[in-house]
Amino acid sequence: MQSQAGDDLIERIRMHPADDDVVGPAANDLLSELYKGYPVENLGRLLHSDDDLVVRTGTWVLSELGELAAPMMDEVPALLASPIRNVRYFAIEVVLLNADERHGPAIASVMRMSMDYDAAVRWKVLEFLSEASTDQLEAGASSLEAGPVKTLADWLVRQDDEEPDPGDVLARLQGPDPMARLFAAAAAARLSDEDRSLLEHALTAEDEEIRSFAQERLSEN
Numbered sequence: 324m325q326s327q328a329g330d331d332l333i334e335r336i337r338m339h340p341a342d343d344d345v346v347g348p349a350a351n352d353l354l355s356e357l358y359k360g361y362p363v364e365n366l367g368r369l370l371h372s373d374d375d376l377v378v379r380t381g382t383w384v385l386s387e388l389g390e391l392a393a394p395m396m397d398e399v400p401a402l403l404a405s406p407i408r409n410v411r412y413f414a415i416e417v418v419l420l421n422a423d424e425r426h427g428p429a430i431a432s433v434m435r436m437s438m439d440y441d442a443a444v445r446w447k448v449l450e451f452l453s454e455a456s457t458d459q460l461e462a463g464a465s466s467l468e469a470g471p472v473k474t475l476a477d478w479l480v481r482q483d484d485e486e487p488d489p490g491d492v493l494a495r496l497q498g499p500d501p502m503a504r505l506f507a508a509a510a511a512a513r514l515s516d517e518d519r520s521l522l523e524h525a526l527t528a529e530d531e532e533i534r535s536f537a538q539e540r541l542s543e544n
Contacts, residue, residue: 329353329361333368336380350380354387363394370398379409386413393421396429403432408441415447422459430455430463434476437505445505446532452509453540457483475506482510489514492521501530508533512540 332353339349357363369381382402385392395417402414415436418429436448452460460480467473482492492514495507508528511521525537 326361329356329365332356333365336369337372337374337377339374339376350384354384357384357388357391363388363391366395367398370395370402375407378405379407379413382410382413382417386416389420392417396421396426399426399429400432403429403436408444411436411439411441411444412447415444415451419451419454419459422462424458424462427462427466430459431466431472431476434463434467434472437472437475437502442532445530446536449505449509449512449532449536452479452506453512453536471500471502475503479506479510479513482513487514489518489521493524496521496524496528504528504530504533508536511537515540 332349335349336353353361357366363385366381366385369377369384372378372381382405385395385398399414399417402410403418405411405414415433418426418433422430433448433451436444437452439445439448455463457480460476460483464473464476464480467476482488487510492507492510495503496511498504498507508522508525511525515522519541522537522541525533526541528534528537
């Protein structure tokens, strides 16, 4: 009965009316079925759709599953490369909650998205860089080709592995490179338990996503 309910919900989402841009009720019901044991692999029927709304909905459901999404990690690289902003955004959450040392290329893809054209996606990348484990950061950095992103990823790892340099973080926050500012904001968040002042400096960054991220983090503490 559970499999039939899940299958029916997937079909409802796939066959949504053309003028329906919200499939929330069916998506929420499908999420409940997945938590009850409906196989997560069946989400592939949504993720491989030609309908942007269906793919977006499937990726949102996947991002809400936490570690239950792990069997679908092979699907994530394509989602990270999607032209649909919401898909890229939700896929980053899947990487954060499920990636380990085996998924270095996926983590590296998230790191490259630090220069995504969409500010909301960059905000999500900043959240990822702030919350990822050191092991995740190392796996991503080791999968990057030589270049500016790898240099910054290696630098961020060193803030965890070695004695952090608050002055260096501040200099990067105030510097001219937007990608360096984003990685520095992530470092500021990672160091905020010991030193909130770096996040306070991030409030004055010229990048809106950095300012809003810093404001949110400071309001949580």
